[in-house]
Structure formats: C-alpha cells, structure tokens
Amino acid sequence: MVTLEDVAKQAGVSLATASRVLNGSTRQVGAALRARVEQAADELGYRANIAAQTLARGAGNVIGIVVHDLTDPYFAALADGAMRAAATEGLLVMVGTTHRDPEQEIAYVATLNAQRVRAVLLVGSRVADPAVTGRLRDELARYRSGGGRAACVGQDLLGVDTVAPANREGAAELARALAGLGHTRFAVLAGPPHLVTAADRCAGFAGALEDLGLPAPHVIHGPFDRDGGYAAAQQVGEDTTCVFAVNDVMAVGALAACRERGIRVPEDVSVAGFDDIVTLRDHVPALTTVRLPLKNMGARALELALGEEEAVVVEQVAGEVVLRESVRRLV
Amino acid sequence: MVTLEDVAKQAGVSLATASRVLNGSTRQVGAALRARVEQAADELGYRANIAAQTLARGAGNVIGIVVHDLTDPYFAALADGAMRAAATEGLLVMVGTTHRDPEQEIAYVATLNAQRVRAVLLVGSRVADPAVTGRLRDELARYRSGGGRAACVGQDLLGVDTVAPANREGAAELARALAGLGHTRFAVLAGPPHLVTAADRCAGFAGALEDLGLPAPHVIHGPFDRDGGYAAAQQVGEDTTCVFAVNDVMAVGALAACRERGIRVPEDVSVAGFDDIVTLRDHVPALTTVRLPLKNMGARALELALGEEEAVVVEQVAGEVVLRESVRRLV
Numbered sequence: 001m002v003t004l005e006d007v008a009k010q011a012g013v014s015l016a017t018a019s020r021v022l023n024g025s026t027r028q029v030g031a032a033l034r035a036r037v038e039q040a041a042d043e044l045g046y047r048a049n050i051a052a053q054t055l056a057r058g059a060g061n062v063i064g065i066v067v068h069d070l071t072d073p074y075f076a077a078l079a080d081g082a083m084r085a086a087a088t089e090g091l092l093v094m095v096g097t098t099h100r101d102p103e104q105e106i107a108y109v110a111t112l113n114a115q116r117v118r119a120v121l122l123v124g125s126r127v128a129d130p131a132v133t134g135r136l137r138d139e140l141a142r143y144r145s146g147g148g149r150a151a152c153v154g155q156d157l158l159g160v161d162t163v164a165p166a167n168r169e170g171a172a173e174l175a176r177a178l179a180g181l182g183h184t185r186f187a188v189l190a191g192p193p194h195l196v197t198a199a200d201r202c203a204g205f206a207g208a209l210e211d212l213g214l215p216a217p218h219v220i221h222g223p224f225d226r227d228g229g230y231a232a233a234q235q236v237g238e239d240t241t242c243v244f245a246v247n248d249v250m251a252v253g254a255l256a257a258c259r260e261r262g263i264r265v266p267e268d269v270s271v272a273g274f275d276d277i278v279t280l281r282d283h284v285p286a287l288t289t290v291r292l293p294l295k296n297m298g299a300r301a302l303e304l305a306l307g308e309e310e311a312v313v314v315e316q317v318a319g320e321v322v323l324r325e326s327v328r329r330l331v
Numbered sequence: 332m333v334t335l336e337d338v339a340k341q342a343g344v345s346l347a348t349a350s351r352v353l354n355g356s357t358r359q360v361g362a363a364l365r366a367r368v369e370q371a372a373d374e375l376g377y378r379a380n381i382a383a384q385t386l387a388r389g390a391g392n393v394i395g396i397v398v399h400d401l402t403d404p405y406f407a408a409l410a411d412g413a414m415r416a417a418a419t420e421g422l423l424v425m426v427g428t429t430h431r432d433p434e435q436e437i438a439y440v441a442t443l444n445a446q447r448v449r450a451v452l453l454v455g456s457r458v459a460d461p462a463v464t465g466r467l468r469d470e471l472a473r474y475r476s477g478g479g480r481a482a483c484v485g486q487d488l489l490g491v492d493t494v495a496p497a498n499r500e501g502a503a504e505l506a507r508a509l510a511g512l513g514h515t516r517f518a519v520l521a522g523p524p525h526l527v528t529a530a531d532r533c534a535g536f537a538g539a540l541e542d543l544g545l546p547a548p549h550v551i552h553g554p555f556d557r558d559g560g561y562a563a564a565q566q567v568g569e570d571t572t573c574v575f576a577v578n579d580v581m582a583v584g585a586l587a588a589c590r591e592r593g594i595r596v597p598e599d600v601s602v603a604g605f606d607d608i609v610t611l612r613d614h615v616p617a618l619t620t621v622r623l624p625l626k627n628m629g630a631r632a633l634e635l636a637l638g639e640e641e642a643v644v645v646e647q648v649a650g651e652v653v654l655r656e657s658v659r660r661l662v
Binding site: 062083084092096108115226278282283284 | 392393395400401402404407408410411414415418423424425426427428430435438439442446557580583584586587590609610613614615
C-alpha cells in the first residue's frame with residue numbers, strides 16, 4: 001500500500017505539505033506545490049484516507065440532509081443525488097429523518113448547527129402551518145448567522161436557496177394530457193390537505209380541468225404513502241375513468257387495490273402518479289406519471305448550499321408528463 | 332401554547348428543574364420532583380421542545396447509522412427500524428451512506444466519533460478483505476475506548492454486538508422448498524463474490540442442492556442491485572427451470588428481463604429472491620422470497636448498542652421462506 005510518506009518523498013515535499021494537499025486541510029498550499037503533490041499521488045496510485053481527512057477538517061467536511069421518510073423512494077432518490085454530489089467534493093453526508101414531524105425537522109437543524117456542519121439541506125414538502133414554518137426559519141437563521149449554509153428542496157418558504165418542483169404546473173400538464181385522451185370523469189387521491197406538495201398537485205390538476213370546462217374531480221384525502229393510495233382507491237366511484245394519485249407510491253397502492261378488486265388497469269380505469277420513481281419503473285402496468293429529475297434536484301440543492309452567491313436563489317424545476325401503459329385512450 | 336414556565340409553576344418547581352426533567356438534561360433530578368414535573372406537563376399538554384433537548388444534551392442525543400446504499404430498500408427498512416426505535420427514546424439519528432466504499436465506512440465511524448455521538452450502528456454486508464475489516468475494527472475500537480457504543484447488522488466480524496441474518500440457512504431452506512416443488516435445474520444470480528452476504532446466500536443454496544443430490548446450480552456473478560439482476564438474468568440458460576436471485580431487488584431486475592424477452596414467470600421459469608422487501612410486495616407476479624424482519628433487526632441492533640451488557644452479544648435472525656406466485660410446481 002502506498003503511504004503518504006511515499007507521496008511526499010516522490011514529490012520532494014514535507015509530509016505536512018503532502019498531508020495538507022491530500023487530506024484536504026483548510027491550510028493553504030501554493031498551486032505549484034499542490035500540483036507536484038497531486039501528480040506524485042497520481043503516479044503512485046495513492047488513495048487518500050478519508051478518515052484522516054475528516055479528523056483534519058472536522059465537521060466542516062460534513063453536510064446534513066433532513067428528509068421526511070427514508071423508506072419513501074422519493075426522498076431516497078433526492079438524498080442520494082445530494083450524497084453523490086457531496087462525495088465528488090470529498091464531503092460526508094449525514095441524513096436525518098423526521099417521520100413527518102415538523103418538530104423533528106427543527107431539532108435536526110439545531111443538532112446540525114451544534115455540530116458545526118458545513119451545510120444543511122431540507123428536503124420535502126412544507127406544511128401549511130405558519131407558526132411551525134416560522135420556527136424552522138428562525139432555527140435556520142440562527143444556523144446561518146454562525147456561518148452555516150442552507151438550501152431546501154420544496155416550497156420557497158424558508159428564506160434559503162430553494163429547488164422548487166413545479167408541482168401545480170406539472171399536475172396541470174398531466175390533466176391536459178389525460179383530458180386529451182378523452183377522459184372527463186376524474187378522481188384525485190389527494191394526500192393530506194395540510195401538506196403543501198400534495199395540495200399544490202391537487203389544485204393544479206383541478207384547475208386545469210376547470211380551465212378545460214370539465215367537471216371537478218372527486219377529491220379523496222388520505223395519507224401520502226402506498227397504504228394511503230390503497231385506502232383512497234377504495235372510495236373511487238364506478239363512473240370514474242381516470243385516477244390521479246398525487247405521488248407514485250400512492251399510485252402503486254391504488255394499482256394494488258384495483259388488482260385485488262378485479263378492476264383492470266387501464267381497461268377498466270386509468271391510473272396516473274407523480275414523480276417517476278426509478279424503483280417503481282418495473283411495475284406492471286407501467287405507470288403514467290410526471291417525471292421530476294430527483295437526483296439532479298438533490299445535487300443542485302447541494303450546489304446552491306455550497307455556492308458563494310449572496311442573494312437567495314429560487315429555481316423552479318419543471319416536471320415532464322410520461323404516458324405509459326397504466327392509462328388508455330377513450331375513443 | 333403551553334410553555335416550560337407554565338409547567339414549572341404548576342409543578343411548584345424552578346424553571347431549571349422543569350427543564351432538566353423535560354429537556355432530558357443529564358443532571359439528576361430526584362424521583363419525586365421528576366414525577367411532579369411530568370404530571371404537570373401531562374396535565375397541561377406540554378410538548379417538549381426537541382431542539383432545546385438537543386442543545387442541552389449535545390450529541391449524546393444522537394445515534395449514527397452507516398449503511399451502504401439508501402436507495403436500496405433493504406437498507407432503508409433497516410435504518411428506518413432503528414430510527415423509529417430511536418425516536419421512542421427521544422434520540423435523533425444521522426445516517427451516512429458508503430455507496431459500498433469501505434473507506435467511507437471507516438470515515439463515518441471517525442466522523443461520528445469526533446462528534447461524540449452516543450452510539451454507532453453499521454448496517455450491511457462485510458467485504459471479504461481482512462485488511463479493510465481490520466482497519467474498521469480498529470476505528471470502532473477507538474470510538475468505543477472513548478465511551479462510544481456500537482453494534483452492527485451483518486456478519487459477526489467487527490467485535491461488537493451483532494444482529495446476524497442467517498443467510499446460509501435461509502437460502503438452504505429456500506433451495507429445499509424449491510426442490511420440493513420439483514425443480515432440479517437452477518441458476519443463481521449470485522451478486523459479487525467478495526460481498527459476504529451474497530456469497531453466504533449463494534453457498535447456502537448450492538450446499539442444500541448438493542445435500543439433496545441435485546446438480547450444482549449455474550452461478551452468475553454481477554452487481555448486487557436491480558440492474559445487476561437484470562443483466563445476470565440474460566445469461567440464464569434455456570434448460571433452467573428456477574432462478575434464485577440472492578436479493579429481492581436483483582429478482583425484480585430478473586423479472587423485468589424475463590418480461591422484455593417474452594419469458595413468462597412462473598409458466599416458463601420460476602424466480603425467487605431474498606429479503607421480502609415491503610415496497611416490492613406489490614410487484615406482479617408476487618415474489619417468492621426469504622423474509623427477514625428488517626425493521627425489527629434495525630431496532631434490535633439499536634437496543635443492543637444502547638444496552639448495558641458488557642459481553643459482546645451476537646444474535647442470529649432466521650429467515651422464513653415465503654412461497655408466492657413467482658414460482659410454480661413442476662409436474
């Protein structure tokens with residue numbers, strides 16, 4: 001195994017200098033020396049010891065990500081995108097999960113602040129509760145006033161850099177596509193009303209139907225997960241020709257409910273979701289959905305958090321309607 | 332909103348005492364006083380502020396979990412089980428992901444050690460590389476010598492409390508069940524040979540077939556994920572009647588490969604996996620597998636890590652064969 005000493009010797013520099021370059025110390029090393037050390041490391045095939053880097057740099061090397069539910073592949077994909085981007089920067093990532101408890105989200109920001117991590121990403125829908133949102137904003141402001149960096153994926157309500165999925169517009173686009181296939185009688189498995197992401201998708205879908213002069217959809221509220229979709233699907237009326245579940249995992253629950261009741265998809269009813277979760281792409285029938293570039297969104301949020309930009313940046317990310325076999329054209 | 336002051340007043344104690352009880356400070360409060368404060372909090376419906384608790388207790392309130400890949404639902408389920416158990420103890424959890432790089436695993440232990448977290452869980456297969464395993468053991472020993480607690484889910488190779496899935500035995504049991512259905516010509520989508528979990532499942536399966544006097548299976552190595560299962564399935568010979576993928580996500584990839592090639596499951600070939608991942612249970616056809624109680628295993632590992640037991644505890648967890656529609660009886 002090639003050691004740091006070997007690299008220092010080959011580069012003709014001190015061990016301390018080689019360590020500063022390769023273990024990512026924050027102490028400056030001149031560009032020429034740095035290049036020599038990197039070339040030597042390259043030639044010898046030296047593998048930096050990440051543990052040593054961490055000890056040298058402390059938690060300045062660590063990014064915190066807070067998500068709602070790790071077993072939901074939506075959050076896993078977003079977190080993984082941020083983690084892969086972090087890895088290319090030599091940063092370690094810690095993920096906290098709130099299980100959808102806003103108090104836990106605030107607690108994680110406080111904990112990550114106490115640990116002096118370099119940046120915090122908050123990933124997931126805001127709740128429609130100004131008091132809770134205000135307290136989270138305050139906690140973030142405290143962290144940032146101490147030099148911390150922050151960004152979020154979700155609604156632009158926290159006063160930090162934000163990657164905002166265009167939920168209303170994506171759902172409206174989907175509604176127009178489904179109406180274009182001849183559907184007129186819709187149900188929406190709408191998730192919980194207080195969850196802004198769910199509410200925006202439902203509102204965007206219903207608004208587009210209204211603009212088209214179509215009847216209002218049958219809106220069925222419930223949990224924002226697979227079992228929520230399964231339960232809500234039981235309440236869909238017989239005259240409905242197309243069901244829109246406001247996320248893919250709910251749509252998978254709806255597909256299971258249809259299967260159990262002998263309702264064929266798409267022959268008897270069409271089903272669509274939202275997100276285009278990669279791990280659900282093997283489902284039969286393949287799910288019509290609105291694709292969000294989740295991994296890129298996670299990576300972009302990390303980039304915004306680490307960037308030097310002073311002004312707060314808010315980027316809308318458009319969804320793309322993907323028609324697959326779970327919906328059919330009505331003559 | 333009920334404040335800490337309200338609780339202190341109602342209980343007739345000082346604000347400091349109420350805070351010690353409700354914010355989980357490590358400073359002792361007598362049992363009688365504690366009971367009075369807790370009763371007052373209960374009567375008033377006081378909700379403890381987790382952020383304040385964290386600041387009071389520091390990282391002693393935090394558990395670190397290190398997994399290989401968060402987008403793999405196996406790890407998400409194990410981590411989630413540990414996280415839910417932690418939440419009932421008022422602990423926050425930070426998850427790090429290695430993307431299957433053993434250096435990253437060592438780095439996370441070093442980082443979590445530097446942050447003085449209360450316990451570290453390492454979740455996932457060991458690699459068949461004694462040098463790397465030795466360095467990880469050393470890093471864990473350093474952490475533990477400073478008072479840290481550790482446990483792992485996986486092979487018992489780290490000298491810490493371990494929840495060990497009985498991979499060999501589970502795979503052997505599955506082989507016997509499939510042979511009992513009349514299958515004799517098997518292929519194993521075996522994952523990478525250096526990954527102990529994959530190797531154990533493959534060996535257990537092949538060993539049981541040998542004990543039954545059946546031909547050795549066709550062993551096809553490849554990545555331990557969905558795409559790995561998809562690719563390996565392309566190499567399965569035409570005379571194979573049953574394919575065992577050493578985990579469920581690989582089996583899902585194999586099902587997709589069969590579907591694309593017009594091979595019907597189970598009519599033309601039977602397919603089985605391992606793990607019984609909840610989010611894959613909606614797949615069609617439903618997957619035959621070996622069920623591991625993943626959430627309980629994660630929770631149990633946390634319990635072991637936090638426990639007072641001096642001696643190292645190693646618990647084997649048995650898998651349970653679950654026959655579903657993806658396999659059929661021959662003749």
